[in-house]
Amino acid sequence: MRVCHNTRDNAFKAPYGAVGVGEAVVLSVDIADAPGAVVKLRTWVDGVGEAFYEMEAAGSAATDEAFTRYRVEYVPASPGIVWYQFVITDDQGFVWRYGAQNRRRGGFGQLVGWEPPSFALPVYDPAGEAPQWHEPIAGFLHDETARVDVPELVATLLESYPVSLCATSMPWDSPADVPTPGVGSMEQALEQAKRGEDAWFSVGADVFGFWRLAESGAVTCALFNASPHDSHDVLVPMEGEDVSELVAGYAVSVVDAHEVGIVSGTPSAERFARVFLWPFGSAILHFHANERLAAPMEPGLGVLAHITSLPNEGGFGTLGVPARVFVDWLAEAGARYWQVLPVSPTDEFGSPYAGISAFAGNALLLDADGAKAGELAIAAAPDEYRAFCEREADWLDPYACFMAIRAKVGEGRAWWEWPSAYRRFDKIVIERDEELAASAESFRAQQFAFECQWGALRSHASERGIQIIGDMPIYVSADSADVWAHPELFQLGSDGTPEVVAGCPPDAFAVEGQVWGNPVYDWDAIRADGYSWWLRRLQRAFDLYDFVRLDHFIGFSRYFSIPVGAKATAGTYRLGPGFEFFRLVHEKLGPLPIIAEDLGLLTPRVRALVADCGFPGMDIIQFADGGDPLSSYEPRPEKIVYTGTHDNQTLLGFVRDRYSDEDEEQVFSALIKMVMDSSAPVCIFPLQDLMALGDEARMNVPGVAEGNWIWQADELIAPAWLPFR
Numbered sequence: 050m051r052v053c054h055n056t057r058d059n060a061f062k063a064p065y066g067a068v069g070v071g072e073a074v075v076l077s078v079d080i081a082d083a084p085g086a087v088v089k090l091r092t093w094v095d096g097v098g099e100a101f102y103e104m105e106a107a108g109s110a111a112t113d114e115a116f117t118r119y120r121v122e123y124v125p126a127s128p129g130i131v132w133y134q135f136v137i138t139d140d141q142g143f144v145w146r147y148g149a150q151n152r153r154r155g156g157f158g159q160l161v162g163w164e165p166p167s168f169a170l171p172v173y174d175p176a177g178e179a180p181q182w183h184e185p186i187a188g189f190l191h192d193e194t195a196r197v198d199v200p201e202l203v204a205t206l207l208e209s210y211p212v213s214l215c216a217t218s219m220p221w222d223s224p225a226d227v228p229t230p231g232v233g234s235m236e237q238a239l240e241q242a243k244r245g246e247d248a249w250f251s252v253g254a255d256v257f258g259f260w261r262l263a264e265s266g267a268v269t270c271a272l273f274n275a276s277p278h279d280s281h282d283v284l285v286p287m288e289g290e291d292v293s294e295l296v297a298g299y300a301v302s303v304v305d306a307h308e309v310g311i312v313s314g315t316p317s318a319e320r321f322a323r324v325f326l327w328p329f330g331s332a333i334l335h336f337h338a339n340e341r342l343a344a345p346m347e348p349g350l351g352v353l354a355h356i357t358s359l360p361n362e363g364g365f366g367t368l369g370v371p372a373r374v375f376v377d378w379l380a381e382a383g384a385r386y387w388q389v390l391p392v393s394p395t396d397e398f399g400s401p402y403a404g405i406s407a408f409a410g411n412a413l414l415l416d417a418d419g420a421k422a423g424e425l426a427i428a429a430a431p432d433e434y435r436a437f438c439e440r441e442a443d444w445l446d447p448y449a450c451f452m453a454i455r456a457k458v459g460e461g462r463a464w465w466e467w468p469s470a471y472r473r474f475d476k477i478v479i480e481r482d483e484e485l486a487a488s489a490e491s492f493r494a495q496q497f498a499f500e501c502q503w504g505a506l507r508s509h510a511s512e513r514g515i516q517i518i519g520d521m522p523i524y525v526s527a528d529s530a531d532v533w534a535h536p537e538l539f540q541l542g543s544d545g546t547p548e549v550v551a552g553c554p555p556d557a558f559a560v561e562g563q564v565w566g567n568p569v570y571d572w573d574a575i576r577a578d579g580y581s582w583w584l585r586r587l588q589r590a591f592d593l594y595d596f597v598r599l600d601h602f603i604g605f606s607r608y609f610s611i612p613v614g615a616k617a618t619a620g621t622y623r624l625g626p627g628f629e630f631f632r633l634v635h636e637k638l639g640p641l642p643i644i645a646e647d648l649g650l651l652t653p654r655v656r657a658l659v660a661d662c663g664f665p666g667m668d669i670i671q672f673a674d675g676g677d678p679l680s681s682y683e684p685r686p687e688k689i690v691y692t693g694t695h696d697n698q699t700l701l702g703f704v705r706d707r708y709s710d711e712d713e714e715q716v717f718s719a720l721i722k723m724v725m726d727s728s729a730p731v732c733i734f735p736l737q738d739l740m741a742l743g744d745e746a747r748m749n750v751p752g753v754a755e756g757n758w759i760w761q762a763d764e765l766i767a768p769a770w771l772p773f774r
Contacts, residue, residue: 050080050082050083050086050160051082051160052160053078055158056168057155058327059328061076061077061079062170063075067171067173068125068172068173070125070173070174070175071126073122073123073124074124074170076090076133077107077119078104078118078119078135079116079117080116081115082115085139086137087137088135089104089135090121090123092123092133093131093132093133093167094127094132097127102121103121104120104121106119107120127172128172128173130169130170132167132170134149134158137160145160145162146163146165147159147161147165148161149165149169150675155168159676162707162709235252235286237250239260239268239270242261243262248260252283256281256283257272258273259271265632267335267660267661268289269335270288271332272324273326273330274328274330280325282324282326283325284304285321285323287321287336289336291338292335292337293335293337293660295332295653296331296332296653300685301334302322302323303320303321303323304321305320306319309321337660340663341663342632342635342641342661342662343641343663343664344596346665346731347516348730349730350384350385350386350731351388351733352386352733352734353691353735354735355389355695356372357414357759359375360762360763360765365413366414368415368506370416373506374765375765376510378765379513380514380515385514386515387516388518388733389518389519389520393408394406394409394412397460398755398758399757403567404522404526405526405528406451406525407521408448408585414499417498423493423495426494426497427494430501433497433501437496437497438493438497443585444530445493446476448530450478451474451533452488452492453488453489454467456488463527464532474533516595519590519593519597521586521599521600523599523601524567524569524601527547527568531582532545537571538571538575538582540568540610546613547567548612549610549611549612550613551608552564552565552609552617553565561617561618562618563752564617575626583634584634584637587634587638594642596644598646599643599644599664602645602646602655602666603651603655605625605630605658606625606627606652606655606658607654607655608623608625609621609623628658631661641662644667647666647667648669648694659687665731667691667694668684668690668691668729669691670693670723671693671700676707678723679708683727683728689729689731690724690727690732691724692720692734692735693737694735695735696749698747699735699737699746699747700717701741701743702747737760739766746760
């Protein structure tokens with residue numbers, strides 16, 4: 050069965066845009082390969098509930114005779130948002146639903162066998178004021194700090210407001226209304242932009258846009274198709290070695306002038322980016338060099354497995370024999386990368402993403418009792434121990450002191466509840482107390498043991514051709530050595546507790562949003578200090594790993610700030626440090642071996658930051674557009690492709706839920722093959738997926754505190770399709 054509905058095409062929704070109370074709107078859906086299908090429109094209105102409306106077959110679709118068009122006339126009764134989707138019952142009695150794609154509320158949809166997100170139909174009161182549901186977005190259009198996001202929002206604004214109100218709802222209604230410097234040719238505007246000015250242009254009667262210099266010095270071209278009916282193919286002169294598209298993130302074709310019949314010199318460009326624009330479509334082309342801030346990654350296969358998940362008869366996996374055996378297994382299988390979860394000390398629930406130090410290693414991963422391992426390490430190399438303590442004093446001393454005090458006053462008390470003498474890092478306070486001094490020395494020794502065992506493992510991996518990918522959470526815990534020792538770097542109250550905390554706004558996965566509880570950085574203070582704490586943190590990570598995955602990379606572009614005690618709905622976005630930060634890190638530390646965890650709601654601003662830095666991002670086959678990777682899957686450019694992460698279902702669990710009526714072994718194998726055959730140069734499989742395990746082997750369920758982080762493999766079983774070289 051094939052189904053199509055596009056809210057941004059008035060062939061499927063007429064009239065276009067929002068509708069008034071009592072005004073009829075015709076909704077259509079095209080369906081092929083489903084003879085005898087029964088189609089209903091399902092609506093949901095808050096405070097009213099759901100309703101169903103029979104849809105009638107209205108002949109063949111105008112664009113393709115293979116499709117039958119089903120139509121219904123719907124008349125909204127009250128202002129607000131009407132959520133809708135299509136319910137299709139095939140001739141076998143199976144019920145399908147066609148709704149919006151994940152994290153979207155308009156455009157093309159997806160066909161699924163369960164409950165998808167719904168499309169949104171805004172309804173306004175013609176006798177009242179203009180609709181207000183996009184007031185924040187309208188203000189965002191004028192936000193000088195985020196101007197690059199304008200094109201992405203234009204289609205949403207046009208779709209969400211009555212066309213008759215566009216002139217008052219938007220800062221412009223047509224190219225003629227664009228503010229000075231006015232509209233010119235694309236080439237004239239480009240020259241103007243190179244002088245640092247906003248430069249508007251038009252291409253024919255429908256397409257207009259502007260050139261702009263980006264924060265990094267790269268040139269950006271935004272395009273808008275103002276036609277509600279016609280699509281357009283636009284050629285844009287290449288202003289760099291490469292180009293990224295920032296609205297959807299898909300690959301952009303680059304053509305030579307002679308391929309498109311352009312005589313060299315008219316215009317002067319020899320290479321062009323070719324962009325297809327749907328009606329009311331938009332695109333942002335970001336031109337940049339091939340080599341940017343990132344260190345290159347070699348093509349190859351990788352496996353995601355935390356150290357604790359490795360087989361070990363004596364308990365959880367450790368840095369000793371279990372880890373070395375796993376490295377040998379990876380090498381024999383033809384893998385190149387081993388990705389681990391953070392190796393920092395965990396919280397009381399075992400989460401490595403809520404640790405008590407951004408620098409320290411987890412002593413529970415040692416191949417012996419922590420205190421005993423520390424004593425043995427010092428005895429074996431006393432000079433190296435002293436050198437380690439001097440070299441790492443910036444983080445090691447605060448960590449050792451924090452842990453010593455914590456052990457003395459009790460782990461159940463946060464540092465802001467400690468006796469006043471201990472509430473600030475002061476090494477002298479520790480040294481004057483023999484008990485605390487001895488305890489702190491023990492914690493230093495354990496970190497030295499971790500350094501020795503990790504170094505031995507890293508050397509063994511290097512000898513076998515395995516590179517280790519580490520994982521760095523962007524945030525730290527409020528009750529951590531980092532916040533205790535450096536409260537000036539965080540947005541805290543006078544008592545040391547956070548004033549605002551991190552989280553994320555409501556989305557398709559969490560209708561009320563998420564409150565993570567981590568303190569939010571004071572980026573102004575960090576910037577004034579030359580980013581010194583972050584430079585030390587990244588240098589430490591680069592010393593430990595071959596590559597570092599930066600968790601929640603979106604937070605470096607913009608972060609979500611929630612007042613303490615409030616729900617996520619009360620949070621607001623604030624700008625992060627952006628490209629300036631990574632450019633400085635590159636100047637200090639050289640090419641950056643970073644992978645950007647860029648999952649979630651990606652705005653053009655976020656995509657621009659990733660493109661400017663050149664960091665490879667992440668593409669998860671379970672998150673394929675349309676929700677059906679079997680129908681088509683191709684990762685976006687400059688991505689590492691994963692079958693899943695520690696936060697997702699296993700691939701087999703996903704197959705069992707998503708394709709419950711199909712042969713799970715065949716579907717599982719097909720998805721594995723699609724990942725391996727994709728254009729991504731690096732693909733990474735969680736160990737559970739290599740072993741074809743179901744959701745009983747899941748590592749973490751977000752939002753659930755207990756029962757996570759404990760999965761462990763009984764043995765290492767190589768799948769039949771390895772080795773992969």
